[in-house]
Amino acid sequence: MRAKERSASLRVTITRLIHDGTYPDWIEAEFTDTDGKNWILREKVPSLGIEDEDVEYLPAPFEMPCRVLEERLSQTGELLKRITLEEEPYVISESSRHALTCWVRASDLSDGWAEDQK
Known part of the structure; x- marks a missing residue:
């Protein structure tokens, strides 16, 4: 169903x-798609608005825009x-940089996107 x-x-x-x-410093972040593939993403800290306290203790939860x-x-x-x-972000589990597109569970997304539906 197209959304x-x-x-x-x-x-x-x-x-x-x-x-x-x-x-700048970089972070690595991970998530798993619906096919069970573990994605490892690498991105510059400033481009994601990450503060020092966000990465004081790792692993740490974070929400990436999508x-x-x-x-x-x-x-x-x-x-x-x-x-x-x-x-x-640079996808280090793949051979080249590209726009990542994959299927995830709706529960893997924050509820913040619901504002766009109004």
Whole structure:
């Protein structure tokens, strides 16, 4: 079922803060899609608005901006949503940088995107 594109926030886990002597620092964040694939994302700390206290203790939950492109029901009746990431972070589990598009459970998204439906 095609959905009107809406802003959303994907719940991820920040697993690593990378201090490599350059500015800015980077984070690695992970999430798992509906196919069970574990995605590892790498992005610059400032581009996500992350504060020092957000990464003081790792792993740490975080919400990455994304867009909902489509939705459908799984065979068990669970609502799934196809998303793309807004910032196109570097996907280190893939061979090249590209816009990430995948299916996630609706429960993996924050409720903040519901405002766009009004």
